Amino acid sequence: MIPIIVNGTPRSVDATPDTPLLWVLRDNLGLTGTKFGCGMAQCGACTVHLNGAPVRACMTPVSAAAGQKITTIEGAQGKAVKALQDAWVKLDVPQCGYCQAGQIMSAAALLAGNPQPTDADIDTALDGNLCRCATYQRIRAAVHQAARTMRG
Amino acid sequence: MLIAAAADNWKVDTNTLVTLDGMVLHRPSGRKASYGQLAEKAATMPQPAEVALKSPQDFKYIGKQFKRTDSKAKSNGSAQFASDVRLPGQLTALLARPSVFGARLRRVQTERAKAVPGVRAVVEVPQGVAVIATDFWSAKKGRDALQIEWDESGGARVSTTEQRDQYLALLNQPGKVARSEGDAAQALAQAAKKLEATFEFPYLAHAPMEPLSCVVQLKDSGCEIWAGSQSQTSDQATAAQILGIKPEQVKIHTLLAGGSFGRRANPASDYIAEAVSVAKATRDLSAPIHLMWTREDDIRGGYYRPMFVHAISAGLDAQGNPVAWNQRLVGQSIAAGTAFEGGLVKDGIDMTSVEGASNLAYAIPNLHVELHSPKLGVPVLWWRSVGHTHTAFSTEIFIDELAAAAGKDPYAFRRTLIQHPRLNGVLELAATKAGWGTPLAPKSGVRRGRGIAVHESFNSFVAEVAEVSVKPDGSFSVDRVICAVDCGIAVNPDQVRAQMEGGIGFGLSAALHSAITLKAGRVEQSNFHDYPLLRISEMPRVEVHIVPSQAAPTGVGEPGVPPLAPAVANALFAATGKRLRKLPFETSELRSA
Ligand code: FES
Numbered sequence: 135m136i137p138i139i140v141n142g143t144p145r146s147v148d149a150t151p152d153t154p155l156l157w158v159l160r161d162n163l164g165l166t167g168t169k170f171g172c173g174m175a176q177c178g179a180c181t182v183h184l185n186g187a188p189v190r191a192c193m194t195p196v197s198a199a200a201g202q203k204i205t206t207i208e209g210a211q212g213k214a215v216k217a218l219q220d221a222w223v224k225l226d227v228p229q230c231g232y233c234q235a236g237q238i239m240s241a242a243a244l245l246a247g248n249p250q251p252t253d254a255d256i257d258t259a260l261d262g263n264l265c266r267c268a269t270y271q272r273i274r275a276a277v278h279q280a281a282r283t284m285r286g
Numbered sequence: 287m288l289i290a291a292a293a294d295n296w297k298v299d300t301n302t303l304v305t306l307d308g309m310v311l312h313r314p315s316g317r318k319a320s321y322g323q324l325a326e327k328a329a330t331m332p333q334p335a336e337v338a339l340k341s342p343q344d345f346k347y348i349g350k351q352f353k354r355t356d357s358k359a360k361s362n363g364s365a366q367f368a369s370d371v372r373l374p375g376q377l378t379a380l381l382a383r384p385s386v387f388g389a390r391l392r393r394v395q396t397e398r399a400k401a402v403p404g405v406r407a408v409v410e411v412p413q414g415v416a417v418i419a420t421d422f423w424s425a426k427k428g429r430d431a432l433q434i435e436w437d438e439s440g441g442a443r444v445s446t447t448e449q450r451d452q453y454l455a456l457l458n459q460p461g462k463v464a465r466s467e468g469d470a471a472q473a474l475a476q477a478a479k480k481l482e483a484t485f486e487f488p489y490l491a492h493a494p495m496e497p498l499s500c501v502v503q504l505k506d507s508g509c510e511i512w513a514g515s516q517s518q519t520s521d522q523a524t525a526a527q528i529l530g531i532k533p534e535q536v537k538i539h540t541l542l543a544g545g546s547f548g549r550r551a552n553p554a555s556d557y558i559a560e561a562v563s564v565a566k567a568t569r570d571l572s573a574p575i576h577l578m579w580t581r582e583d584d585i586r587g588g589y590y591r592p593m594f595v596h597a598i599s600a601g602l603d604a605q606g607n608p609v610a611w612n613q614r615l616v617g618q619s620i621a622a623g624t625a626f627e628g629g630l631v632k633d634g635i636d637m638t639s640v641e642g643a644s645n646l647a648y649a650i651p652n653l654h655v656e657l658h659s660p661k662l663g664v665p666v667l668w669w670r671s672v673g674h675t676h677t678a679f680s681t682e683i684f685i686d687e688l689a690a691a692a693g694k695d696p697y698a699f700r701r702t703l704i705q706h707p708r709l710n711g712v713l714e715l716a717a718t719k720a721g722w723g724t725p726l727a728p729k730s731g732v733r734r735g736r737g738i739a740v741h742e743s744f745n746s747f748v749a750e751v752a753e754v755s756v757k758p759d760g761s762f763s764v765d766r767v768i769c770a771v772d773c774g775i776a777v778n779p780d781q782v783r784a785q786m787e788g789g790i791g792f793g794l795s796a797a798l799h800s801a802i803t804l805k806a807g808r809v810e811q812s813n814f815h816d817y818p819l820l821r822i823s824e825m826p827r828v829e830v831h832i833v834p835s836q837a838a839p840t841g842v843g844e845p846g847v848p849p850l851a852p853a854v855a856n857a858l859f860a861a862t863g864k865r866l867r868k869l870p871f872e873t874s875e876l877r878s879a
Pocket residue numbers: 169170171172173174175176177178179180181190191192193
């Protein structure tokens with residue numbers, strides 16, 4: 135059994151240590167908001183926060199997360215996440231929607247360190263998050279919008 | 287007919303009835319009935335000879351800005367895709383598929399796979415060998431532990447390089463005639479100026495963000511399926527056939543699809559058939575089966591946009607007017623051998639192979655289009671915008687080449703040759719909004735250029751102007767794309783814009799990056815590191831302009847894609863003087879001298 139803290143709740147999971155955190159979240163804990171897109175840190179669909187920093191859950195063995203704090207889209211809270219989700223809805227960013235949880239987790243990490251990102255900052259922070267529907271233009275606009283909301 | 291049904295039920299005059307929010311109302315008496323309640327009776331009412339449509343002033347929803355209803359669920363992780371289905375006792379299955387398309391299982395050793403903790407069963411199915419486990423990771427480890435020998439003797443041991451040589455050779459041989467007007471050969475022989483060029487297109491995978499996924503539960507009464515299905519009719523029939531039951535015993539729960547672009551609308555219902563076959567082979571486990579594909583399975587799984595080559599030759603008269611256009615295309619038919627063959631293949635011509643070429647939009651008196659449809663064992667399928675993915679590219683680049691050869695402006699040249707007012711309408715709108723004819727602002731260290739392309743597909747008309755900046759090493763960025771679309775009445779204008787933005791990104795992704803190649807039957811790519819997709823840093827600024835229209839609404843999901851690649855290629859020519867006629871673009875050709 136491996137102890138992890140998911141969305142503030144201590145959990146103990148029955149998985150081999152090499153199991154990627156992604157599958158522990160999705161299969162052991164039923165938290166399916168974190169998505170599988172590639173399994174090799176190429177697409178960002180599986181982005182979660184580990185102690186506040188964005189990581190690719192598909193390449194993070196659960197053993198590396200033992201005893202640590204994991205935040206998934208289901209438990210993501212706070213000003214930045216709220217502002218981002220509102221902006222995503224306001225601008226109707228999602229198309230198929232499959233990548234968007236990962237996009238928001240990456241964008242939230244960006245806004246946490248940079249309250250006024252430029253287009254270039256957004257491109258750098260989100261370049262690891264693929265969107266096959268190419269909603270990128272609206273993602274950029276929505277991150278700016280969320281940043282404005284947060285600055286008040 | 288709904289009104290007629292209500293009038294008959296209530297014995298009132300049809301003029302006293304109105305429709306509102308899915309109901310038929312009789313205001314004087316306050317009676318009302320839903321469309322659903324009336325549908326059965328309405329189906330038996332005589333069909334009116336003429337139907338008066340609502341006048342546009344009375345539209346309540348059409349043309350207004352309406353929000354998507356799913357944005358919230360898709361932003362907080364609660365949206366349910368097929369991959370997210372979790373039924374009690376559900377098991378996860380991964381399938382080991384043949385090493386090359388069409389190979390057969392010779393022998394498999396399953397002991398090591400069965401020894402992986404969590405693995406519950408290993409079964410042979412017609413499509414390969416399935417490992418069934420309590421969760422994805424155990425199934426994956428189990429599948430990795432299989433030792434399989436495939437018999438490749440009957441398989442498609444295709445190599446793309448040889449295939450390319452064969453296709454290029456076919457360009458020199460007469461094919462089946464798809465269209466012939468006038469006498470192109472003679473007009474070409476007599477033309478004052480002749481041009482010819484060859485265009486190449488690779489196999490392409492759809493690579494939807496959510497890999498294919500399907501849950502099947504067998505019941506005494508039949509079976510239930512959960513999938514992001516795009517073609518329930520064939521999926522239901524396929525499942526019924528495998529299980530030996532009636533189609534009505536198969537219940538399909540259609541869930542959100544994490545992208546598709548045609549992949550989940552497969553006449554072969556391949557991934558549904560796999561999941562049902564695995565469920566059938568593991569009936570004794572009495573568990574719902576969730577068949578998942580990895581990204582590697584997806585990239586290597588076939589059903590690609592077919593590889594194509596085109597050759598075009600054309601002639602101009604002394605005044606620079608095109609007088610002949612001769613085009614030959616080589617590529618597999620996507621309809622051959624499917625249930626769609628009867629509808630799509632006419633006299634040996636798969637209409638989807640030549641759409642956009644055989645109905646060339648330019649007024650050229652002598653037009654001749656031929657097609658070769660070689661048969662190969664690589665499974666092919668439609669891919670967002672189908673034949674237009676390649677025909678728009680070759681025709682819109684070649685028309686640009688003719689304009690250059692005639693010494694004319696590419697926009698003005700098109701404008702005089704296009705007959706269709708709606709096609710000209712979008713061309714003009716895109717050009718005007720892009721400031722066609724005005725110089726692009728120079729940027730230091732790069733060569734800049736603007737290119738235009740216009741194309742009709744799915745009964746919609748789209749023109750795009752691309753602006754590019756090319757660095758000395760040949761790498762380039764697409765800075766801005768101005769798009770004009772005429773899709774008839776824009777029912778939800780913001781979603782029309784979204785589809786154009788997405789279509790432009792999708793087209794650019796293929797133009798910059800995508801190619802599936804095979805060597806001795808093995809697909810050489812496997813995941814996003816070697817089959818890259820467009821990233822946010824590569825996304826141009828997109829401006830979409832919608833032509834106001836009262837015409838019947840037409841497609842918007844696909845028509846944004848076709849003009850993008852030729853518009854970029856034409857912009858690259860404007861910037862560098864080099865013509866790129868092969869996809870994906872090879873930027874090394876754009877290096878400064
Ligand atoms: S699934 Fe983890 S980065 Fe793609």
